Amino acid sequence: MTAFILKRLGIGLATLVLASIVVFAVMEILPGDPAQLMLGLNATDDALQALRNQMGLNDPVLWRYFSWAGGMLVGDFGNSYTYSSPVIELIGERAIVSLPLAVISLLLSTLIAIPVGMFAAARRGRMADTSVMGVTQLGVAIPNFWFALLLIYVFAVWLRLVPAGGFPGWSGGIWPGVRSLLLPAVALALPQAAILARVTRSAMLEVLGEDYIRTARAKGMPRRVVLWRHALRNALIPVLTIMGLQFAFLLAGTIIIENVFYLPGLGRLVFQAITQRDLIVVEGVVMLLVASVVIVNLAVDLTYALVDPRLRARA
Structure with missing residues (x-):
C-alpha cells in the first residue's frame, strides 16, 4: 500500500x-x-x-x-497588479465561495445520479429504463448556462424562493450563504448527474450479469440487498472515476455559472484577471486548480483500494 x-x-x-x-x-x-x-x-x-x-x-x-x-x-503566488494585493489572499477570498459551490453540486449530483442509474439498470429494457435514459440524454445536451437562466426565471423571478444572484457572505450566517448557492449548485449538478447516472447504469449492468449476483438471487436474497450491498460496491470503480473528474470540473468550470449568478468566486476572478491581463493571477488560480485535480485524483485512487480489496493486495 x-x-x-x-x-x-x-x-x-x-x-x-x-x-x-x-x-x-x-x-x-x-x-x-x-x-x-x-x-x-x-x-x-x-x-x-x-x-x-x-x-x-x-x-x-x-x-x-x-x-x-x-x-x-x-x-x-506573487502580487496582483490590478488589485494591488497578494494573489494568495485573492484566491482565499474567492475559494470560500467556489469550494462550497463545488461540494454542494457534487453532493446533489451523486445523490441524484446513483439511485437513478441503479433504478434504470434494474429495469433494463423496460419503459422506465428508456424514459430515464432519455431524460439523462437531455440533461447531457442542455448547456448549464442556459439551464441556469431557466432556473433564475422560474425560482427567483417567478416563484421568488431564492435570490437571483449575488453572495451575502458567510458572516451573515450559513443558511443565507447556502441559499444563495442553491440555484448555481443545481445548474451545475443536474448536467453532471445525467452523465454520472448513465455511467452508473452501464457499470451496474456489467455487474448484474456476473455469476455471484445470480447466486445471491438464487439463494433468495432480497433484490434491494443484492443491488445495494453486492452490485453497487463492485460497480463503484468507474463511478468513482467520473465523480473525481466531475469534482475537478465543478471547481474549475464555474466561470460561466459564477458570472451568470454574479458570484465572487474563483471563476469570476479568473474571468476578470483575463480581461485585465493580470497574468500573475491567472497563473496562480490555474495552478491551484491543477493541484486540486491532482489531489482529487489521488483521493480517488486511494478510495479504489478501500472499495476493492484486490487492489490493496496488488499494492
Whole structure:
C-alpha cells in the first residue's frame, strides 16, 4: 500500500511540474503587452518601461519561471497588479465561495445520479429504463448556462424562493450563504448527474450479469440487498472515476455559472484577471486548480483500494 501511495504521489508531483511549465509558457506566448494594456495606449515609454521592470517582464524567461515556481512552493503566488494585493489572499477570498459551490453540486449530483442509474439498470429494457435514459440524454445536451437562466426565471423571478444572484457572505450566517448557492449548485449538478447516472447504469449492468449476483438471487436474497450491498460496491470503480473528474470540473468550470449568478468566486476572478491581463493571477488560480485535480485524483485512487480489496493486495 505504501508503494502504491508513493507511486501516485510521484505521478502527481510530475504532473504539477509539467503543468507549471505549460501554464507559464502559454502566458508567455499570448499576444499583447500587459504593461501597455494596464496603462493604456497613451502611456509614455518611461512609464511602460518602469511598469515592465516592476512586473519583472524585462528579466530572462528562465529566471522569471523559477522565481514564480519557487515562490509557489513557499506559498507566495506573487502580487496582483490590478488589485494591488497578494494573489494568495485573492484566491482565499474567492475559494470560500467556489469550494462550497463545488461540494454542494457534487453532493446533489451523486445523490441524484446513483439511485437513478441503479433504478434504470434494474429495469433494463423496460419503459422506465428508456424514459430515464432519455431524460439523462437531455440533461447531457442542455448547456448549464442556459439551464441556469431557466432556473433564475422560474425560482427567483417567478416563484421568488431564492435570490437571483449575488453572495451575502458567510458572516451573515450559513443558511443565507447556502441559499444563495442553491440555484448555481443545481445548474451545475443536474448536467453532471445525467452523465454520472448513465455511467452508473452501464457499470451496474456489467455487474448484474456476473455469476455471484445470480447466486445471491438464487439463494433468495432480497433484490434491494443484492443491488445495494453486492452490485453497487463492485460497480463503484468507474463511478468513482467520473465523480473525481466531475469534482475537478465543478471547481474549475464555474466561470460561466459564477458570472451568470454574479458570484465572487474563483471563476469570476479568473474571468476578470483575463480581461485585465493580470497574468500573475491567472497563473496562480490555474495552478491551484491543477493541484486540486491532482489531489482529487489521488483521493480517488486511494478510495479504489478501500472499495476493492484486490487492489490493496496488488499494492
